Amino acid sequence: MLDAKLIRANPSAVEKELQKRNIKGALDKYLLLDDKRRSLLLRVEELKNFRNTSSQEVGKIKKQGGDATPLMEKVRQVGQEIKDLDDELKTVEVEMEQILLNIPNLPHQSVPVGPDETTNQEISRWGEPLQFDFEPQAHWDIGPNLDILDFERAAKLSGARFTVYKGAGARLERAVINFYLDIHTMQHGYREILPPFMVTGDCMIGTGQLPKFAEDMFKLEGKEMYLIPTAEVPLTNLYREEVLEAADLPIYVTAYTPCFRAEAGSHGRDTRGVIRQHQFNKVELVKIVAPEDSYEELEKLTANAEKVLQLLKLPYRKVLLSTGDMGFSSAKTYDLEVWMPSYNDYKEISSCSNCEDFQARRANIRYRPAARGKLQYVHTLNGSGVAIGRTVAAILENYQQQDGSVIIPEILRPYMGGMEVIKRV
């Protein structure tokens, strides 16, 4: 949520920033309502002041044994007027809030301006895409051939966009989860969290999924509860409605969770394999930090995500998203894209964002700065550290051998009970 005061103080500057995100005229109605709100507020507060002082007067008169009836009658009438104005005010405020909740974050100055992913900026590359001396297969062929991924039976159970992992496939998925968690907790200083996989609508508003992206979510029948689309939601909302001490910051947390996404509007995209699923596993990194540190923390968080790809020796590149391709809550986002032979291209495997105070404002997460006592919103960051299913797909494709077997990356072998290669059994 944007700062209402900022909008009022400098609407044209905000409007200009929003235009970078292809959003126009979002503030027009808001500003009109803001004027209306203030004039209503002025009137109703005046009446309330009269009511308050008069009520005290009534108390005094009664105490002295006087007759307060005329004054009481007068205040009673004012009371009705107050109620009407309050109702009107409430309507305006609800409308204003709905507008604000649907406006995305403002991009940071360092973010390239552009309409979509074509204007993203490649920052760096790590590793070299393998040159195979045979025709490489896609993971959606490798997996079934090794009998470790089963898309057909998954469809029988749950329909399209689900995968059953079997044998070494299931074990590999679990190995990657444990490997990532170990690295982030033991080497990068994150605290491991195992959160609920279902959260309230308030949490979804807090991190920005609601109200705008309701159709992307799985909602529980008859309840105000949602399956989490990412651990960012429970991890960030851990601190919702809280006031943190300066000494508590920065907070680094990580969690493995499954993620559930309806994938409405992505029909026909990435239909094969595990790339785009209704349920997938992910290890997420979240930071709660003081505002002045957040951009430095973004670099570090992104480096933490890069590290696990490096340890797996998977070629990837780091991309700075342009204004047109960024997520709703983000001010600046780096994507990590892993090399996928089946796509003959790099494919997103991590997204690391600084949301600044956008989520903190929605979720009301504040802290008390050490020096002066005034409360401030924290900055929140999140990043995949990294997606598990896509990691497994990348391993299958990048480590495949001519005979259809797959070498297990060395660093994962301890997590695989020493297994070195996955072969058809």
Next chain:
RNA sequence: GGAGAGAUGGCCGAGUUGGUCGAAGGCGCUCGACUCGAAAUCGAGUAGGCGGCUAAGCCCCGCCUCGUGAGUUCGAAUCUCACUCUCUCCGCCA
């Protein structure tokens, strides 16, 4: 699922025959004194939000907030109702 108790400031915790309570006390925090310095001690300050005033900030003024939402009343932390959550006991259960 049944019965009971509770929800107050960053935290703990008083306050329920309705009026001077946004709220005692404590902790924490900030500043000051003492000290070579620290601890201890002493003194002072310390809720949040919205709006007005202002060029802006500080003051100052007003409004709102004692789980949430309605209601009674001239007036509600205090009374009524509904809801949410927490705790205790019982039942069920991995």
